[in-house]
Amino acid sequence: MSDMLSIIIPLFNEQDNIEPLYAKLDAVLPSLGHPYEVILVNDGSSDDTRERLDVLAGRDTRLRVVHLRRNFGQTAAMMAGIDLARGDILIPMDGDLQNDPADIPRLLAKLDEGYDVVSGWRKDRKDNPIKRNFPSRVANGLISAISGVHLHDYGCSLKAYRREIIKGVKLYGEMHRFIPIHAAWQGARVTEVGVTHHPRIHGQSKYGIERTVKVILDLMTVKFLDKYAQKPMYLFGGFGLASIAASIGFFLFMLYCKFFLGKSFIETPLPLAVVMFMLIGIMAILMGLIAEILMRTYHESQDKPTYIVDCTRNCKEPDACVAAQPDGAR
The missing domain is CATH 1.20.58 (Methane Monooxygenase Hydroxylase; Chain G, domain 1)
Incomplete structure (x- = not known):
């Protein structure tokens, strides 16, 4: 049986984007040959996002709608979606129509090559070059240099994860962008693929140049947890x-x-x-x-182990050695 997909989409004041987004998803997902669910997380929107999501959920039972009591931020909303997801492959994306659902097959194709995490790379980004693009380049360079995991676009929400890679991961602050780092440090195979980026048509961007400061502070936290969590x-x-x-x-x-x-x-x-x-x-x-x-x-x-077992041979538990397969085999 094909792996089930969970598409996770945080939404904050995106009332005008909901119907077009649903239409794009509905044009792509049924043709993929995978069972799927779409988890739409309303992050305390103050417009008509809540009502429009409820209408959609009434029309399509494959849509799972979550309403948060207030605006907790993109990372918290994404975490809510991850916690509720039932799929084997988790695909978060933005709900502002700048990510294109038509790129999902490209992410899945990379997973089929044996990768555990596939990150989208907005090569031709359609954002303000001063307020968005330049700070993003600075942040991406810093993250790559400090983490040792070299990706061009950590800020792209469109990614694909195998469920076991982010099992037990808890996200805070702006930490959702650092999941590929966490996965790589746990031994996962991480890659990136170019994706389409559309200009925003409806609504207002929720991010500005101040986000770079938050990213740097969160990066310091991630680096500390990697190097010194076991021996502070x-x-x-x-x-x-x-x-x-x-x-x-x-x-x-x-x-x-x-x-x-x-x-x-x-x-x-x-x-x-x-x-x-x-x-x-x-x-x-x-x-x-x-x-x-x-x-x-x-x-x-909590009986938390300080290690991660890759595979076993002749132990009491059933043998499992996925990582020992040849590259590309799954």
């Missing part, structure tokens, strides 16, 4: 020891100034620097110890 003391403790070393250095220089240059302690800010850096160092180490306790509580109280 390495980060906090390392910073603490560096601060203590700086404090000792300032103290020795303070003594040098006193006995060799004849300067009184109160003539320089060195005593304050000694105390400040020593306190910062001690506090950082104590924070590291607390983080270590929290991490152990997290894993042990």
